Amino acid sequence: MTVTEAQFREALLDPDAPVPAGLVSATGAPAGARYSVYRNNVTVSLCQALATAFPLVAKLLGPENFAGLSKLYVRQHPPTSQLMMFYGTEFPEFLGGIASLAHLGYLPDCARLDLALRQSYHAADGVALDPAELQMDPALLAGLRLAPAPATRVLRSSWPLFDLWRYNTEAGAPKPRAVAQDVLITRPEFDPVPVLLPAGAAAWLDALARGMTLGEANDAALRDTADFDLSAALSTALQTKSLSTLKKDKTL
Amino acid sequence: MLDTSGRYDHLPDAPGVGYKPQHFTDLMRDPGPVAWLEIHAENYMGDGGRPLAQLRALSEIFAISVHGVGLSIGGEARPDPDHLARLRHLTGWLKPSSFSEHLAWSTHGAEFMNDLLPLPYTGATLTRVAAHIDEVQSALGCRMLLENPSSYLAFAESTWSETDFLKELAKRTGCGLLLDINNVFISATNLGYSPREYIDAFPLDAVGEMHVGGHDEDKDDDGGPLLIDSHAKPVVDPVWALLRHTLAASGPKPVLVEWDNDVPDWPVLRDEARRASDILQPAE
Incomplete structure (x- = not known):
């Protein structure tokens, strides 16, 4: 029973996907909660990266709303670069596409401001x-x-x-x-x-x-x-x- | 720019700490026993600004270890050539005393998962990881250190022990090893083996650096202990004891204290480094 990288990756950002068979505990039992450690690490670290990167958006939305939206974003837009300092370039457009945020029309521009501040910091x-x-x-x-x-x-x-x-x-x-x-x-x-x-x-x-x-x-x-x-x-x-x-x- | 080449051609057998920008001023004023610093390579791949200015200043005083978290050496794909080029640029101007990475993967296809993910230990993965290490060492023009992971689960398909796997990688590629004592303690607890037996089976001759750090305690589905490698707490006594046991067998090595989350004020981290120093240099 082999577990490929693709199979391991598949369930990482999807809490409803089954844990791949072939991942086990010391006694050979299915990994269960042990696999969830990786799930949690990935989701939490990416959400933290967004919270650090978008302080103005986080302030405007409040911690609970921001956390919920972050989870959705990291599933839809996992990083495509090792440079986490630039993670979240699609966040403004993502926020603009959330129907329940339509009354906060300025939110995407606030995200662009957060993004520009960070790009400037590392320029x-x-x-x-x-x-x-x-x-x-x-x-x-x-x-x-x-x-x-x-x-x-x-x-x-x-x-x-x-x-x-x-x-x-x-x-x-x-x-x-x-x-x-x-x-x-x-x-x-x-x-x-x-x-x-x-x-x-x-x-x-x-x-x-x-x-x-x-x-x-x-x-x-x-x-x-x-x-x-x-x-x-x-x-x-x-x-x-x-x-x-x-x-x-x-x-x- | 000053030419610092050759200033530190290896890490001193002394305590180091994982560098956090909030400690910059304190480190410059009151480093305590800290002789070297470890940085995460990926945080210093911007084009300029404060991170690089601080790093230039620190490298005038401290030996620097560059620790990568993004190469995905344990992955199915070859190391990303763009990322290798960025590492080559960083190590080129910084001329660090050491470069290390992890026995883990983090990139799949175009996606970077920002975590150190595990791999099975088989003949096929051994061949693949060895090829990746060869590629990294030839791209950077230096010997690298490879770090043992913290494990929460095992692969049913594995046919090698982790210590044999690492020993064979060092033998085939000439790479050194970074022995993370906290990871040994975590993996041994989580996977039900003796941490001392792991250390005793470890090729200590190949070790160029050791890590200690804090972890969190959780439970698995059956109520068994599940330790999480959080780097958010002080080092626990059993890990200090395991470090003492290891150093007694290996002789002095560079020992790094890692504290990456819920980072404390400088005096707390400095005192952790002092504890490492006391173990490295026992009072007569």
């Missing part, structure tokens, strides 16, 4: 753009290509995403307003920080990330948001160290 180190590097002829400036720092992430939301994050993480923060908000994630040193972006700045940063010049990115942002204010966007990006240095030599 490559970089040297931030020094504002002094931009002191040049305005004509040259328009042709400059500025790249977001490796740890920079931008989220566009039709929900008050920044307010939701702040209200659920900061004591005494104001209640979320009914507005659409774009959020910049930046990592000044080691800890990623969400920052509320001025209107159009997300489109501007996106254009820069796609390799457009400052002039082209400004045009793209103006097409997105008619009253886009370049100086406000640039000042937010510089203050939060969201752009990479122009220096070619990036050795630390």
Whole structure:
């Protein structure tokens, strides 16, 4: 009686599947509860990974709801990489597909925020753009290509995403307003920080990330948001160290 | 970056602890008897940020053991080449004093189960695991240590004892062994054999490192003891006694205290390391 890996795996995430025959106790009795140790280890460790990875979603849902949804998610989407730090990339879409959560329309974007914070935490180190590097002829400036720092992430939301994050993480923060908000994630040193972006700045940063010049990115942002204010966007990006240095030599 | 190559070409015969980021500052200030640290390889495969910065700083002071949990060496499939490449990158820049993995599997097809799952001990699995170890050692360019698992059940089809299986793997591949004393105690209790007999049958000459850690106690379907390898508690006295018994036979070895869940404040873990130190260096 052999037990293949596929047979062992089959019953791991399915509590109703029978324990494979051929797994035994010391006396040769069927493994029963002994097999359940592996079942429990796998489910608990994956659910814990999600709870660590999605603190905002966990806060919004409460521990019981979050645990129930996590169990469902880990069965439907077991990890496909050994790097557990990035587990849960499909969690936002998964949450968006749960009918009973339809009244919490902002939940998928909150999951995207949690995901972006974690990606930023593990992103490559970089040297931030020094504002002094931009002191040049305005004509040259328009042709400059500025790249977001490796740890920079931008989220566009039709929900008050920044307010939701702040209200659920900061004591005494104001209640979320009914507005659409774009959020910049930046990592000044080691800890990623969400920052509320001025209107159009997300489109501007996106254009820069796609390799457009400052002039082209400004045009793209103006097409997105008619009253886009370049100086406000640039000042937010510089203050939060969201752009990479122009220096070619990036050795630390 | 400083060149640390050759600083620690092997782990010292002294206590180490499993590194937890919350202990970073305490470790830098007050390591107690701790001479080396073990990290889980997969937690340091991001591109940058605090984890890698801390690891660079720690590696200037402590010898580092890289302990993988994701290679699935005991699995049916060959080790994932992408994951091997990530390990090669990590061990390439870090130049650790040791690399170890488990006699277990964790990947099936495209899925990673995030647990150390058991395999039967047969002639066929022996050949397969030996080939996987060969592949890992040649990819990383170093000798690896293979760890004995904690077992909750057995395979009816097994034809080898675990100690013979590990001894034969070491002989065929030249790999070393990581002897987890807590795992021996757990498996022996769960599968009804003597932990001392297991140790006495173990090829201690091949051991490059030992582990001790805490476990939880549960019951099986018939009310018999079922110990769970939780790494969430202090090491129990019988495991310390088994470590003493093993070291008396093997001579001094690097001994790691593992505490991965419900991680205590630093002084508690440091005191566990001190206990290991006392066993390694008995008072005259």
